[in-house]
Amino acid sequence: MVNPVLKRALETWGEQAQMMMVVEEMSELMKEILKNVNRHKENINQIIEETADVEIMLEQLKENYHIEEKVKDYKAEKIKMIEQRLNEWDKNNKAV
Numbered sequence: 488m489v490n491p492v493l494k495r496a497l498e499t500w501g502e503q504a505q506m507m508m509v510v511e512e513m514s515e516l517m518k519e520i521l522k523n524v525n526r527h528k529e530n531i532n533q534i535i536e537e538t539a540d541v542e543i544m545l546e547q548l549k550e551n552y553h554i555e556e557k558v559k560d561y562k563a564e565k566i567k568m569i570e571q572r573l574n575e576w577d578k579n580n581k582a583v
């Protein structure tokens with residue numbers, strides 16, 4: 488269930504503005520990740536802030552497209568697939 492404040496933000500500022508904010512916040516997080524990984528910058532506080540921003544905007548995206556349940560189901564399936572791949576990886580990379 489979407490946070491009521493975030494639902495209100497979507498209703499107040501509208502689909503177009505909020506979906507553009509999703510993209511904007513994702514690009515801010517990408518930038519901080521790149522600084523951290525590529526330039527070894529100590530920017531964990533920026534990563535925390537931008538991760539929170541992205542999560543806030545993803546909640547609004549799910550509300551906007553009414554896809555919260557489907558995303559949850561898909562995510563559960565993907566996690567199962569990752570687990571299978573990890574199990575395969577472990578089996579193939581065990582020290583002999």
Ligand SMILES: [Mg+2]
Nearest residue numbers: 512515537540
């Ligand atoms: Mg931001």
